[in-house]
Amino acid sequence: MPKVYRSTVLESPIEAVWDILRDFNGHDHWHPEVTSSQIERGHDASKVGCVRKFKLNDGSELREQLLTLSDMETAFSYCLLDTPIPLLNYVAHVRLTPVTDTDATFWEWHSSFDTPKGREGELAELVGENIYMAGFAAIRAQLQQESV
Amino acid sequence: MPKVYRSTVLESPIEAVWDILRDFNGHDHWHPEVTSSQIERGHDASKVGCVRKFKLNDGSELREQLLTLSDMETAFSYCLLDTPIPLLNYVAHVRLTPVTDTDATFWEWHSSFDTPKGREGELAELVGENIYMAGFAAIRAQLQQESV
Amino acid sequence: MPKVYRSTVLESPIEAVWDILRDFNGHDHWHPEVTSSQIERGHDASKVGCVRKFKLNDGSELREQLLTLSDMETAFSYCLLDTPIPLLNYVAHVRLTPVTDTDATFWEWHSSFDTPKGREGELAELVGENIYMAGFAAIRAQLQQESV
Amino acid sequence: MPKVYRSTVLESPIEAVWDILRDFNGHDHWHPEVTSSQIERGHDASKVGCVRKFKLNDGSELREQLLTLSDMETAFSYCLLDTPIPLLNYVAHVRLTPVTDTDATFWEWHSSFDTPKGREGELAELVGENIYMAGFAAIRAQLQQESV
Numbered sequence: 271m272p273k274v275y276r277s278t279v280l281e282s283p284i285e286a287v288w289d290i291l292r293d294f295n296g297h298d299h300w301h302p303e304v305t306s307s308q309i310e311r312g313h314d315a316s317k318v319g320c321v322r323k324f325k326l327n328d329g330s331e332l333r334e335q336l337l338t339l340s341d342m343e344t345a346f347s348y349c350l351l352d353t354p355i356p357l358l359n360y361v362a363h364v365r366l367t368p369v370t371d372t373d374a375t376f377w378e379w380h381s382s383f384d385t386p387k388g389r390e391g392e393l394a395e396l397v398g399e400n401i402y403m404a405g406f407a408a409i410r411a412q413l414q415q416e417s418v
Numbered sequence: 419m420p421k422v423y424r425s426t427v428l429e430s431p432i433e434a435v436w437d438i439l440r441d442f443n444g445h446d447h448w449h450p451e452v453t454s455s456q457i458e459r460g461h462d463a464s465k466v467g468c469v470r471k472f473k474l475n476d477g478s479e480l481r482e483q484l485l486t487l488s489d490m491e492t493a494f495s496y497c498l499l500d501t502p503i504p505l506l507n508y509v510a511h512v513r514l515t516p517v518t519d520t521d522a523t524f525w526e527w528h529s530s531f532d533t534p535k536g537r538e539g540e541l542a543e544l545v546g547e548n549i550y551m552a553g554f555a556a557i558r559a560q561l562q563q564e565s566v
Numbered sequence: 567m568p569k570v571y572r573s574t575v576l577e578s579p580i581e582a583v584w585d586i587l588r589d590f591n592g593h594d595h596w597h598p599e600v601t602s603s604q605i606e607r608g609h610d611a612s613k614v615g616c617v618r619k620f621k622l623n624d625g626s627e628l629r630e631q632l633l634t635l636s637d638m639e640t641a642f643s644y645c646l647l648d649t650p651i652p653l654l655n656y657v658a659h660v661r662l663t664p665v666t667d668t669d670a671t672f673w674e675w676h677s678s679f680d681t682p683k684g685r686e687g688e689l690a691e692l693v694g695e696n697i698y699m700a701g702f703a704a705i706r707a708q709l710q711q712e713s714v
Numbered sequence: 715m716p717k718v719y720r721s722t723v724l725e726s727p728i729e730a731v732w733d734i735l736r737d738f739n740g741h742d743h744w745h746p747e748v749t750s751s752q753i754e755r756g757h758d759a760s761k762v763g764c765v766r767k768f769k770l771n772d773g774s775e776l777r778e779q780l781l782t783l784s785d786m787e788t789a790f791s792y793c794l795l796d797t798p799i800p801l802l803n804y805v806a807h808v809r810l811t812p813v814t815d816t817d818a819t820f821w822e823w824h825s826s827f828d829t830p831k832g833r834e835g836e837l838a839e840l841v842g843e844n845i846y847m848a849g850f851a852a853i854r855a856q857l858q859q860e861s862v
Contacts, residue, residue, distance in 0.1 A: 279816070313462070317462045319464055371721070378811070517573050518571065519572065524573070530715075614761075638805070
């Protein structure tokens with residue numbers, strides 16, 4: 271079961287970062303890979319158990335379910351329900367922690383999943399770089415723009 | 419800051435217990451102290467951030483907010499917003515864990531709060547016995563009845 | 567990466583159970599599979615990083631290293647260094663939690679590991695039953711005997 | 715019960731920081747407030763339960779006990795046994811987490827304690843600034859020097 275772990279520090283207060291990340295239906299506004307997103311059945315995006323259906327740049331469609339949401343720990347987790355890529359039993363965790371001495375934010379994004387033998391490295395790289403690292407960069411850029 | 423911790427084992431599978439406890443607006447159906455409950459603004463009871471307003475047997479009214487809900491960890495946490503009893507900064511956690519060898523459920527309920535000096539012991543006892551232990555007993559009785 | 571999780575409840579106070587389990591070099595006194603054990607280099611068994619070398623009933627020899635020890639959380643974790651069975655990257659966790667209403671103890675024992683494809687189920691069963699469940703039974707029997 | 719939380723980011727790999735912090739008897743080498751330290755009874759400093767007796771610049775003597783040490787989570791915790799300052803039930807936690815994109819280290823240091831009414835703010839400030847923030851600065855300086 272490959273595991274992917276990526277973390278970064280954003281030079282913005284945790285409230286500003288959580289404000290963006292907390293919205294389970296908002297990733298189409300910031301993640302470069304996501305073109306559109308909606309929550310199924312008209313549920314609220316902060317309802318644990320809700321499902322987001324979204325499209326990637328290449329036209330493929332995915333569905334993910336919110337498993338955990340914690341305003342107290344500024345964290346959430348979710349799993350993949352449908353995907354064209356062989357990421358099975360994929361569960362991911364996002365967590366923010368304050369860096370108190372610079373009023374910055376420590377952001378962790380990690381997951382584990384099953385995949386056909388032989389593709390572990392390739393898919394761990396894809397998830398870590400194209401999803402997590404690209405997400406870090408996108409939020410960093412957005413927050414810098416806002417603060418101008 | 420007094421801390422209260424109570425735990426018990428219920429002779430029922432974790433799914434059956436979580437099915438009851440997960441509903442943040444369902445405690446009027448099982449807790450002997452709660453007579454009525456509703457979620458403000460018509461929100462869903464599994465929406466993190468929602469507020470439940472409820473009445474106790476003695477007619478007093480309380481408001482509590484859902485801070486965390488995790489289907490993955492079968493856990494939630496909440497805080498008190500309004501209460502006639504001096505429980506300040508009250509944050510409580512509920513967590514279920516499976517007892518695999520007997521298909522039972524380990525249930526933890528704990529909290530911390532501030533209160534006027536001199537009342538710590540009395541209020542910790544009130545919370546631990548009248549709320550947590552009484553809640554354990556009520557769910558245990560309900561599950562036994564269901565299984566008949 | 568197979569995961570094994572087993573848990574039980576012992577009808578003894580957490581102090582009595584921790585008293586036995588805390589000793590990383592004491593499993594030859596209670597686990598039916600372990601015939602002898604010693605800590606390498608004469609280190610103390612509560613020194614994080616110490617290595618226990620022990621023999622099983624069938625004569626095979628294993629080495630395990632203590633990774634974490636917490637008196638506060640009544641928990642420890644360890645990994646396998648050498649083993650004749652193909653359990654790779656094996657990391658295991660033991661944790662005790664008090665059951666307050668009956669003064670009993672909730673005991674969790676879980677691990678994850680890698681193993682050759684096709685042997686996952688067999689080895690997960692071996693670990694879960696022959697090591698964890700057998701360990702639960704042995705400690706339960708020992709504590710009952712002590713309390714007579 | 716006052717709580718103190720401080721965190722920072724060090725521009726060094728987690729292994730280098732853990733190498734210094736892991737030694738429960740090494741703080742006299744880096745913390746500006748500590749002049750000498752020894753582990754009682756000749757125990758190893760990585761033995762959970764060991765006690766360090768140390769002196770501060772002003773000549774006062776303190777004793778602290780190691781409660782938890784985790785190489786897996788790069789973390790430890792400890793409590794105060796004897797102190798001339800009224801920090802009662804003081805339990806502190808140190809934890810390192812890797813910042814993967816810059817190969818840096820996120821360092822958290824936090825605690826809770828009891829103290830006579832009216833002195834909470836003053837002592838929380840003392841602990842947060844003179845101990846934790848001063849410790850961050852000292853390790854940062856030492857690592858920068860090493861890397862020259």
